[in-house]
Amino acid sequence: xxxxxxxxxxxxxxxxxxxxxxxxxxxxxxxxxxxxxxxxxxxxxxxxxxxxxxxxxxxxxxxxxxxxxxxxxxxxxxxxxxxxxxxxxxxxxxxxxxxxxxxxxxxxxxxxxxxxxxxxxxxxxxxxxxxxxxxxxxxxxxxxxxxxxxxxx
Amino acid sequence: xxxxxxxxxxxxxxxxxxxxxxxxxxxxxxxxxxxxxxxxxxxxxxxxxxxxxxxxxxxxxxxxxxxxxxxxxxxxxxxxxxxxxxxxxxxxxxxxxxxxxxxxxxxxxxxxxxxxxxxxxxxxxxxxxxxxxxxxxxxxxxxxxxxxxxxxxxxxxxxxxxxxxxxxxxxxxxxxxxxxxxxxxxxxxxxxxxxxxxxxxxxxxxxxxxxxxxxxxxxxxxxxxxxxxxxxxxxxxxxxxxxxxxxxxxxxxxxxxxxxxxxxxxxxxxxxxxxxxxxxxxxxxxxxxxxxxxxxxxxxxxxxxxxxxxxxxxxxxxxxxxxxxxxxxxxxxxxxxxxxxxxxxxxxxxxxxxxxxxxxxxxxxxxxxxxxxxxxxxxxxxxxxxxxxxxxxxxxxxxxxxxxxxxxxxxxxxxxxxxxxxxxxxxxxxxxxxxxxxxxxxxxxxxxxxxxxxxxxxxxxxxxxxxxxxxxxxxxxxxxxxxxxxxxxxxxxxxxxxxxxxxxxxxxxxxxxxxxxxxxxxxxxxxxxxxxxxxxxxxxxxxxxxxxxxxxxxxxxxxxxxxxxxxxxxxxxxxxxxxxxxxxxxxxxxxxxxxxxxxxxxxxxxxxxxxxxxxxxxxxxxxxxxxxxxxxxxxxxxxxxxxxxxxxxxxxxxxxxxxxx
Numbered sequence: 001x002x003x004x005x006x007x008x009x010x011x012x013x014x015x016x017x018x019x020x021x022x023x024x025x026x027x028x029x030x031x032x033x034x035x036x037x038x039x040x041x042x043x044x045x046x047x048x049x050x051x052x053x054x055x056x057x058x059x060x061x062x063x064x065x066x067x068x069x070x071x072x073x074x075x076x077x078x079x080x081x082x083x084x085x086x087x088x089x090x091x092x093x094x095x096x097x098x099x100x101x102x103x104x105x106x107x108x109x110x111x112x113x114x115x116x117x118x119x120x121x122x123x124x125x126x127x128x129x130x131x132x133x134x135x136x137x138x139x140x141x142x143x144x145x146x147x148x149x150x151x152x153x
Numbered sequence: 154x155x156x157x158x159x160x161x162x163x164x165x166x167x168x169x170x171x172x173x174x175x176x177x178x179x180x181x182x183x184x185x186x187x188x189x190x191x192x193x194x195x196x197x198x199x200x201x202x203x204x205x206x207x208x209x210x211x212x213x214x215x216x217x218x219x220x221x222x223x224x225x226x227x228x229x230x231x232x233x234x235x236x237x238x239x240x241x242x243x244x245x246x247x248x249x250x251x252x253x254x255x256x257x258x259x260x261x262x263x264x265x266x267x268x269x270x271x272x273x274x275x276x277x278x279x280x281x282x283x284x285x286x287x288x289x290x291x292x293x294x295x296x297x298x299x300x301x302x303x304x305x306x307x308x309x310x311x312x313x314x315x316x317x318x319x320x321x322x323x324x325x326x327x328x329x330x331x332x333x334x335x336x337x338x339x340x341x342x343x344x345x346x347x348x349x350x351x352x353x354x355x356x357x358x359x360x361x362x363x364x365x366x367x368x369x370x371x372x373x374x375x376x377x378x379x380x381x382x383x384x385x386x387x388x389x390x391x392x393x394x395x396x397x398x399x400x401x402x403x404x405x406x407x408x409x410x411x412x413x414x415x416x417x418x419x420x421x422x423x424x425x426x427x428x429x430x431x432x433x434x435x436x437x438x439x440x441x442x443x444x445x446x447x448x449x450x451x452x453x454x455x456x457x458x459x460x461x462x463x464x465x466x467x468x469x470x471x472x473x474x475x476x477x478x479x480x481x482x483x484x485x486x487x488x489x490x491x492x493x494x495x496x497x498x499x500x501x502x503x504x505x506x507x508x509x510x511x512x513x514x515x516x517x518x519x520x521x522x523x524x525x526x527x528x529x530x531x532x533x534x535x536x537x538x539x540x541x542x543x544x545x546x547x548x549x550x551x552x553x554x555x556x557x558x559x560x561x562x563x564x565x566x567x568x569x570x571x572x573x574x575x576x577x578x579x580x581x582x583x584x585x586x587x588x589x590x591x592x593x594x595x596x597x598x599x600x601x602x603x604x605x606x607x608x609x610x611x612x613x614x615x616x617x618x619x620x621x622x623x624x625x626x627x628x629x630x631x632x633x634x635x636x637x638x639x640x641x642x643x644x645x646x647x648x649x650x651x652x653x654x655x656x657x658x659x660x661x662x663x664x665x666x667x668x669x670x671x672x673x674x675x676x677x678x679x680x681x682x683x684x685x686x687x688x689x690x691x692x693x694x695x696x697x698x699x700x701x702x703x704x705x706x707x708x709x710x711x712x713x714x715x716x717x718x719x720x721x722x723x724x725x726x727x728x729x730x731x732x733x734x735x736x737x738x739x740x741x742x743x744x745x746x747x748x749x750x751x752x753x754x755x756x757x758x759x760x761x762x763x764x765x766x767x768x769x770x771x772x773x774x775x776x777x778x779x780x781x782x783x784x785x786x787x788x789x790x791x792x793x794x795x796x797x798x799x800x801x802x803x804x805x806x807x808x809x810x811x812x813x814x
Contacts, residue, residue: 009497014509017550021513024546025520032541033524035534054537070674070754070763089674090387090754090765093316093735104539129449130535 034104038134039081047107055083055113056102056131064097076101076113078135087115100131156221159209160300163250166202166257167290169195173260173283177276181348189276193264196279199286200261203254207241210250210299214241220306223247223299229312229731231702239323240313245447245463246299248326252443253289255327255334259363260286263338270359277345278338285337288470296463312731315703321381328374329401333439335367336408340436340478343429347481350488357419357428362790364415364432368408369786375401376779387737389750389767391666391775394543396451399522400442406515407435410508417504421566424501425489427508430482437475438515444471450526499569503561510554517546548602555609555660559616562649563623581619585612596669603668606660613657617650648789655781662774666747671768678761686768688742688749689713693721694760695753703729705738708753708762712742724753748772 036054037045047053055076063075071088074097085103095101095118105115173195180188210223214237219225227244228237236243242251260282267275293299316322342360346352378401383391392398411431418428445451448464495501521538528534559581563574575582589608596604622628624646625639673685677692684690693709705727712719722740729736742749747770754763 003494006494006497010502010505013497013506017509017513021517021546021550024549025517028521028542028545029524029538032545033536033538035536037535066755066757069676070765072755090737090752090763093387093737129451134535 036102036130036134038078038131039076039083040078041134042083042107043081050106052104052106054102054104054130055085055115056100056134057083058131058135059095059097059099059101061097076103083113084111085113085115087118089118091118100135102131155209156213156218156300156302159206159213160298162202162205162209163290163294163300166199166206166253167287167294169199169202170257170283170286170290173199174280174287176280178280181273181276181280184273186272189272192276192279192283196257196260196264196283199283200254200257203250203257207250207254210247211238211241214238217310218306219308219310220303221299222301222303225303225307225310227313228310229702230309231731232313232318233701235320235323236313236318239317242326242330243313243317243323246293246297248330249289249293249297249447250299251327252330252334253286253293255330256282256286256289256337259334259338263341263363267359274342274345274349274356277348278341281341281344281348282337285341285474288473292463292466292470296466310731312702312729315727315729315732315734315736316385318702318729319381319385321377322385325374325377325381328370328377330374332367332369332371332374332401332408333404333442335363335370336404336411336432336436336439338363338367339411339432340474343432344478344481346429346489347478347485350485352418352425352429352489354419354422357415360428360432361412361415361419364408364412364435365786365790368405368412369783369790371401371405371408372779372786373783375405376776376783380776383772384739384741385736387739387752389670389672389739389752389769391772394521394540396522397446399518400445403515403518403522404435404438404442406511406518407431407438410511410515411435413504413507413511417501421495421501423495424505424508426486429489431508431512433475433478433482434512437471437478438519440467440471440474444468445522451522495566496568498564498571500561500564500566502569503557503564506557507554507561510550510557514547514550514554517550518543521546552606552609555613555656558613558653558656559620562620562646562653563616577623578616578619581612581615584615585609600668603664606664606668610657610660610662610664613660614654615657617654617657621646621650644788644792648785648787648792650785651788652782652785655778655783655785657778658774658781659778662771662778665771666769666775669770673766675764675766676757676761677764678759683766685766686747686749687714688719690749690751690766692762692764695756695762698723698725700727702731703727706753708740708751708764710740710751712749722749722751724751726753743773745773746770 034052034054036056038057039055042055057076057078060075060077060082063073065073067073069088070090071086072091073084073086075082076085077083085105087103087105102119103113103115104117104119105113108114173192177189177192177195180186180191210221212218213221213224214228215234217224217228217230217237219228223244223246227247228240232240241247260279263270263275263278263282267278270278339360342356342363346356375398378398379391382393383389411428414424414428414431417424444464444467447467450464521542524538525536528536559578560571560574563577564571585608588611589604592604592607621639621642622635624642625635627635627639629635630638671686675683677683679692679694682689682691689712691711691713693711696707696709698705698707705725707723707725710722710724712722720742722742723738724740725738727736727738728734737752740751740753747768750767750769752765752767754765756762
């Protein structure tokens with residue numbers, strides 16, 4: 001092989017790998033990204049049937065109801081609209097009424113959000129940026145519980 | 154008083170770093186030896202000052218000096234000593250001080266051990282290193298001063314976030330930072346080489362051990378973080394493709410590529426331009442990681458409350474260093490002479506394939522991590538890119554990498570013989586196929602990818618062992634002769650085999666635990682027994698317990714297998730007194746076959762509790778694999794060639810040699 005051919009092989013190989021990766025990225029982006037909505041967004045949004053998305057907002061006060069087994073129901077609110085959420089599993093430690101939450105799942109026919117995961121966080125003071133921003137856009141003043149460590153209990 | 158000394162030392166470190174950044178650089182430009190020599194003492198003094206600053210903050214934590222705001226916010230007098238110490242870097246300000254300490258430590262190490270480097274190169278490297286230190290010291294002084302005082306001093310602190318009070322997480326940040334910051338050396342060397350407009354094989358020989366050390370720290374740091382997430386977060390996952398995790402994984406991928414391309418550059422003087430670019434990119438990704446974690450722009454399960462102003466500052470640091478170095482690279486690229494011809498099928502070719510796949514994989518992770526940011530900036534849509542994306546892009550790129558991995562060491566430099574290499578590795582290939590078929594026969598209903606991935610892992614492991622055996626000619630020579638040859642192999646060969654073996658083991662662990670995990674949600678009454686994954690699990694009830702700074706409700710479980718009691722597990726719900734925060738502690742029974750993982754949930758009627766149980770088959774292989782990779786790195790690092798340090802070329806006529814300096 002000449003020097004040129006060798007270089008061509010190398011460049012060709014790299015381009016092959018890169019284009020393969022580009023195709024993978026494009027397909028994966030189409031299929032596996034998940035949108036984030038607040039309860040108010042949902043009423044404005046046309047959702048495809050069975051579309052997975054993330055629902056974020058505050059857990060409404062006095063809305064947590066424990067069902068049989070590990071089932072639990074609660075209401076997510078952005079103080080304008082609310083969505084009922086059903087989740088089967090053990091809730092993260094920092095899940096609390098009046099605090100920000102992000103859940104992932106699908107809406108069922110009755111308009112109840114069937115969550116298959118509730119995102120945990122490590123820090124009580126932490127509010128997922130989407131939630132904080134959406135709430136701010138909706139003109140919600142964040143409660144003390146969401147911003148202040150000492151006042152949560 | 155001690156705190157003020159610390160603060161003063163921090164300012165001095167900044168001042169010394171400014172001197173170290175400018176004087177040696179000018180000296181190197183003008184060939185002024187005295188000015189260049191300023192770099193060595195300056196970097197040692199800078200390190201000493203950073204050490205004093207860090208020690209002062211540590212002291213404030215140890216004695217619980219709550220007049221220091223940082224201590225007040227992140228510590229508590231009732232905390233065990235180890236978490237008082239780890240609290241120093243368990244918060245933003247302290248962790249940036251740790252970053253600075255390590256940065257100056259690596260610089261000082263180059264000053265002390267770099268005696269054989271050409272003086273101008275050493276001066277340039279240390280001045281680039283100092284430039285990074287100036288940026289971060291300014292960042293600390295201007296936006297995140299850990300020494301700020303409170304008046305009046307509060308009576309007690311607010312306590313460290315309870316989930317950070319954990320042995321694995323106590324040491325996770327230092328290792329991670331040592332990895333991030335260690336790559337700064339490769340970066341400084343790369344920029345210095347660009348400033349000087351030339352590189353030699355000696356350059357690569359110098360960069361490689363530093364990169365290797367950084368890579369080892371990053372490997373163990375990421376593994377610790379993953380292990381911690383696995384047992385502390387209470388949902389049994391070990392990797393979530395979360396932005397914060399990706400932030401540490403991207404430099405690791407690029408660093409791994411750098412490690413391999415530096416070999417080509419050292420041995421064959423090829424891939425110079427690429428290696429330098431990779432050194433720049435690796436550290437850029439470290440900076441990006443720091444930015445993503447410290448700015449909180451991405452939503453992450455691992456994120457902590459942050460101050461957006463700081464994010465802008467780090468973004469500026471990042472833009473200056475990444476933009477500056479890339480511009481310099483573009484400007485000087487042509488002056489670097491390419492060398493070393495080789496055929497596509499050769500060890501160089503294998504290492505290039507490694508590099509192409511690793512950097513492409515790194516790019517897909519980068520795209521997935523940053524895409525939500527771009528989309529939101531573009532049209533305000535909020536999305537998240539989760540595990541499905543990464544599984545669909547990253548995994549397919551790893552498959553050819555793992556398939557090709559054993560061929561790398563088996564091919565000769567310059568021109569390799571693929572069929573011969575294949576023949577050499579035939580036994581491993583057969584073993585891998587047998588493993589694949591066996592797994593498929595047992596679990597044919599499971600995902601089809603899993604047996605294949607396990608086969609790949611076995612292939613990589615077996616080939617790593619076989620490579621050593623073939624090299625020492627076992628089977629060919631008498632056993633004791635071959636054994637003597639095995640002992641005579643360079644440590645680097647063992648390092649490679651070890652690191653590759655670790656990767657294989659990790660792949661087996663990842664594939665089995667991802668595909669064959671069992672989980673079950675239950676409500677259990679006291680004295681109730683369930684059958685799960687071959688164990689009988691009896692719920693004995695819940696008892697209160699207390700630790701040094703928390704109280705907990707402990708679930709008591711008796712685990713038996715085949716009629717005999719194996720152990721008791723105590724999953725718990727903890728409440729930390731200082732912050733009133735809850736944490737969940739999983740009860741884990743570890744064995745070679747897999748982990749039985751029990752989580753205690755909410756209380757139901759009549760003493761019944763919600764319980765979640767998992768079985769994670771072979772999950773330990775993931776972290777054991779990482780430890781083996783670390784050991785592999787250590788073996789390579791202790792190779793005689795690197796230990797002696799002074800680069801020595803086979804050809805004596807090479808005058809770019811460091812020894813002449």
